[in-house]
Amino acid sequence: MKPSRSLIARLLLPLGFAAALHAPHALAAEKTLHAVMSSSLRVLDPIATTAQITRNHGFMIYDTLIAMDEHYQPAPQMADWAISPDGMVYTFTLRDGLMWHDGKPVTATDCVASLQRWARYDVGGQLMMKSVKSLVATDAKTITLTLAKPFGYVLPLLAKPSSVAAFMMPERVANTPMGQMITDYTGSGPFTFVAAEFDPGNRVVYEKFAGYVPRPEPASGTAGGKVVKVDRVEWINMPDRMTAINALASGDIDFIEQLPMDLLPMVQADGTLTSGVLSDLGNMTGGRMNFLYPPFNNPDIRRAALLALNQQDVLQALVGNPEYYRLCASVFGCGTPLESQTGGENLVKGDHSAEARALLSKAGYDGTPVVILQATDVPSQAPQPVVAAAALRKVGFTVDLQPMDWQTLVTRRANQGEPTKGGWNLFFTYWNVQTIWNPVVNPMLDGGGQKGAWFGWPTDAHMDALRNEFVQASGDAAQKAVAEKIQQYAMQQVSYIPLGQYHDVSAWNSHVSHLLKGPSTVFWNVQKDD
Amino acid sequence: MFAYFVRRVLAAIPVMLVVALFVFLLLRLSPGDPAAIIGGDMASPEQLAAIRQNLGLDRPLHVQFFVWLWQLLHGDFSTSLMAHTGVLSMIGQRLEPTLSLALVATALTVLVAVPLGVLAAWRRGSWLDHTVMSVSVLGFSVPVFVIGYGLTTLFALQLHWLPVQGFKSIFDGVGPFAYRIALPALTLASAHIALVARMTRASLLDVLGEDYIRTARAKGLGELAVLFRHALRNAWVPILTVIGSGFALMISGVVVTESVFNIPGLGRLIVDAVLARDYPVIQGMILLTSGVYVLINLLIDMSYAISDPRIRY
Numbered sequence: 001m002k003p004s005r006s007l008i009a010r011l012l013l014p015l016g017f018a019a020a021l022h023a024p025h026a027l028a029a030e031k032t033l034h035a036v037m038s039s040s041l042r043v044l045d046p047i048a049t050t051a052q053i054t055r056n057h058g059f060m061i062y063d064t065l066i067a068m069d070e071h072y073q074p075a076p077q078m079a080d081w082a083i084s085p086d087g088m089v090y091t092f093t094l095r096d097g098l099m100w101h102d103g104k105p106v107t108a109t110d111c112v113a114s115l116q117r118w119a120r121y122d123v124g125g126q127l128m129m130k131s132v133k134s135l136v137a138t139d140a141k142t143i144t145l146t147l148a149k150p151f152g153y154v155l156p157l158l159a160k161p162s163s164v165a166a167f168m169m170p171e172r173v174a175n176t177p178m179g180q181m182i183t184d185y186t187g188s189g190p191f192t193f194v195a196a197e198f199d200p201g202n203r204v205v206y207e208k209f210a211g212y213v214p215r216p217e218p219a220s221g222t223a224g225g226k227v228v229k230v231d232r233v234e235w236i237n238m239p240d241r242m243t244a245i246n247a248l249a250s251g252d253i254d255f256i257e258q259l260p261m262d263l264l265p266m267v268q269a270d271g272t273l274t275s276g277v278l279s280d281l282g283n284m285t286g287g288r289m290n291f292l293y294p295p296f297n298n299p300d301i302r303r304a305a306l307l308a309l310n311q312q313d314v315l316q317a318l319v320g321n322p323e324y325y326r327l328c329a330s331v332f333g334c335g336t337p338l339e340s341q342t343g344g345e346n347l348v349k350g351d352h353s354a355e356a357r358a359l360l361s362k363a364g365y366d367g368t369p370v371v372i373l374q375a376t377d378v379p380s381q382a383p384q385p386v387v388a389a390a391a392l393r394k395v396g397f398t399v400d401l402q403p404m405d406w407q408t409l410v411t412r413r414a415n416q417g418e419p420t421k422g423g424w425n426l427f428f429t430y431w432n433v434q435t436i437w438n439p440v441v442n443p444m445l446d447g448g449g450q451k452g453a454w455f456g457w458p459t460d461a462h463m464d465a466l467r468n469e470f471v472q473a474s475g476d477a478a479q480k481a482v483a484e485k486i487q488q489y490a491m492q493q494v495s496y497i498p499l500g501q502y503h504d505v506s507a508w509n510s511h512v513s514h515l516l517k518g519p520s521t522v523f524w525n526v527q528k529d530d
Numbered sequence: 531m532f533a534y535f536v537r538r539v540l541a542a543i544p545v546m547l548v549v550a551l552f553v554f555l556l557l558r559l560s561p562g563d564p565a566a567i568i569g570g571d572m573a574s575p576e577q578l579a580a581i582r583q584n585l586g587l588d589r590p591l592h593v594q595f596f597v598w599l600w601q602l603l604h605g606d607f608s609t610s611l612m613a614h615t616g617v618l619s620m621i622g623q624r625l626e627p628t629l630s631l632a633l634v635a636t637a638l639t640v641l642v643a644v645p646l647g648v649l650a651a652w653r654r655g656s657w658l659d660h661t662v663m664s665v666s667v668l669g670f671s672v673p674v675f676v677i678g679y680g681l682t683t684l685f686a687l688q689l690h691w692l693p694v695q696g697f698k699s700i701f702d703g704v705g706p707f708a709y710r711i712a713l714p715a716l717t718l719a720s721a722h723i724a725l726v727a728r729m730t731r732a733s734l735l736d737v738l739g740e741d742y743i744r745t746a747r748a749k750g751l752g753e754l755a756v757l758f759r760h761a762l763r764n765a766w767v768p769i770l771t772v773i774g775s776g777f778a779l780m781i782s783g784v785v786v787t788e789s790v791f792n793i794p795g796l797g798r799l800i801v802d803a804v805l806a807r808d809y810p811v812i813q814g815m816i817l818l819t820s821g822v823y824v825l826i827n828l829l830i831d832m833s834y835a836i837s838d839p840r841i842r843y
Binding site: 040042044045048049050051121122123129163178179180181183199200201236238239240242243244245247249250252404408409410411412414429431435439443451454465 | 561562563567568569570571572574575577579580581583584593610612613614615620623627633654662679682686687690693694695696709788794798799801802805806808
């Protein structure tokens with residue numbers, strides 16, 4: 001059968017005139033910002049997961065009672081607050097004009113239900129609720145939190161921008177049971193979620209919420225006025241970063257949240273593109289040991305491993321460009337209010353392998369293999385195990401480096417069995433600095449053992465006592481003093497091995513401006529010129 | 531023919547059941563925990579247990595399998611653990627881009643490869659033959675992503691004729707559709723063009739030596755008529771097989787092209803699902819792919835009878 005001429009013409013003519021069709025885009029009345037985020041949005045419930053992308057989604061459509069400004073200080077957002085003279089009663093008053101995306105007013109009852117749900121999931125929230133006597137809506141606009149015992153960290157917890165931020169939801173949504181994801185995405189934030197256009201793994205669409213009333217102050221961190229200057233924001237998932245850069249250069253997209261370091265020179269060489277760091281604090285990478293089994297159930301051997309490692313080597317392998325990393329031995333990250341490098345000097349200065357070798361011998365290390373898990377499919381986690389394995393072998397450890405995909409690692413690290421029977425001794429990961437920046441939220445400082453602590457499961461009553469001392473300390477100076485003790489003790493115990501801090505680099509088109517620096521990538525304030 | 535069709539469709543049912551069981555067991559025995567993805571890095575064991583319970587992942591394996599099978603028998607491919615959307619609806623959403631890409635790439639393959647193969651066979655040993663064969667070796671030796679990036683650099687970034695990425699449905703207009711699909715389809719077709727051109731040449735060479743070709747020429751038929759009406763028609767069966775299986779391969783192996791050109795198709799859906807251990811989506815996709823293979827093989831077998839009257843079922 002011969003193909004008809006008209007068919008051929010219909011197929012080829014459009015191709016032939018493709019260039020003509022690609023006339024400059026007609027100026028649309030609607031301004032849409034196209035962004036390629038660091039990963040695909042899989043889970044839409046920002047309370048039930050600690051995934052960073054879901055947190056970013058949370059900031060698009062939800063609001064928080066109070067927020068954290070660019071100096072990491074709590075600031076009013078949906079509510080202002082007052083504290084009783086004895087520090088035991090916190091009263092939050094909702095500001096005027098707050099409205100859910102369905103047009104109903106935000107009430108204190110909604111906020112109480114939201115805080116209760118948040119506190120069931122968040123590590124800090126759980127800790128806070130142990131000190132709370134009552135949390136009630138005293139009238140339509142007032143929320144009263146009464147403490148049973150001193151807890152000096154209420155405001156920073158409610159304001160924190162990361163895992164898990166205390167997003168407010170309508171009461172009917174906040175009543176979703178534990179373990180169940182929300183399915184109603186009604187928020188009161190500056191954007192609405194367009195469920196009809198959500199294509200999981202491909203595209204997430206947000207529209208400006210016309211009913212949002214921003215605060216009058218200028219935007220600062222997640223605090224201040226969330227003034228939206230575009231009509232729509234579309235998150236496009238592009239698994240291939242090379243394609244994303246080409247799309248940025250050709251104007252198909254406007255913003256890439258996270259550039260791979262090896263592609264950065266391409267962006268820098270293009271005069272129409274801008275690259276930069278939007279998060280001042282960035283990420284901390286580090287290693288976590290299994291406290292249950294030899295050899296790392298011995299603090300001296302853990303210390304020997306700490307002495308063997310060197311941040312410069314790890315960061316060179318991981319990031320390469322010194323402009324985007326910093327040596328930092330603080331368990332709370334550097335640039336944070338609680339930064340202290342006490343006890344971790346060896347990680348950032350000099351070669352301590354001789355000292356490590358001596359300590360290992362003194363500790364009676366018997367050659368038990370150290371099983372290191374390596375996630376080979378995650379570029380931000382693949383190099384650390386290789387560098388660490390070489391450093392540990394150099395000082396006398398026997399190392400069994402086991403490559404696997406991240407999903408396998410996630411399952412494997414939850415295994416409390418012996419390292420030779422499906423367990424492990426050491427794995428590496430990274431954390432957004434806001435998720436480790438104080439003893440309340442930092443999961444590695446939880447000494448709750450096999451039932452309560454994070455993977456590695458240290459049982460450490462002294463650490464837990466120090467954390468309690470921290471939350472009861474009143475005032476910045478007192479908290480800083482306790483944090484210093486925790487830093488020192490964490491390095492002695494090697495609660496985890498901080499291996500340095502690094503930044504993600506973003507890129508955007510020349511017609512995009514006023515991007516906000518802060519802990520989360522946010523799209524209020526951002527301007528897109530024609 | 532109809533009875534044959536019915537027999538083949540019935541024979542596919544146990545095949546699909548075995549595939550379903552195999553896929554289910556393979557996924558459940560592989561390491562990975564969807565609850566850990568949902569809960570995130572800092573989720574407590576208590577939260578993970580609650581998520582598992584909510585998703586039914588704490589139930590015994592055989593119970594999970596029969597629940598899924600029961601849903602399948604009712605035409606329900608279950609729901610994505612991550613997106614909370616029906617698997618069938620997710621597949622439906624992604625089917626059009628992949629199908630469009632595979633169909634356009636197959637059309638390109640046939641339009642380019644068959645004439646090239648015929649020419650190479652007709653002028654066997656000439657510079658034309660050598661050129662076609664050398665280019666075809668290059669076509670299936672160079673990785674798809676290299677071809678994709680090369681075409682993008684030339685046609686999108688240098689000449690600005692075509693876009694870097696993206697997909698437009700044909701329902702948005704033939705022009706925008708063709709504009710977006712041209713580069714990915716050419717990329718995807720490159721290896722298949724090479725393969726089909728070589729197959730056409732080899733198959734045609736086999737029949738060009740036959741007596742009936744000599745007879746056709748002796749009757750005074752023109753070369754074009756000899757080649758296309760007599761030789762190609764008799765050489766068509768193996769070529770059709772390669773084109774057909776190539777189409778099935780395109781559906782199941784399109785992921786690289788989809789990633790390079792950011793096309794939201796089935797390939798990317800399954801990769802995302804595997805990375806997230808989204809069991810229902812993976813199971814649904816593999817079942818669908820198996821079904822496509824069974825169907826395409828059936829269609830190829832039936833098309834033999836149409837293209838070659840000697841074949842009867």
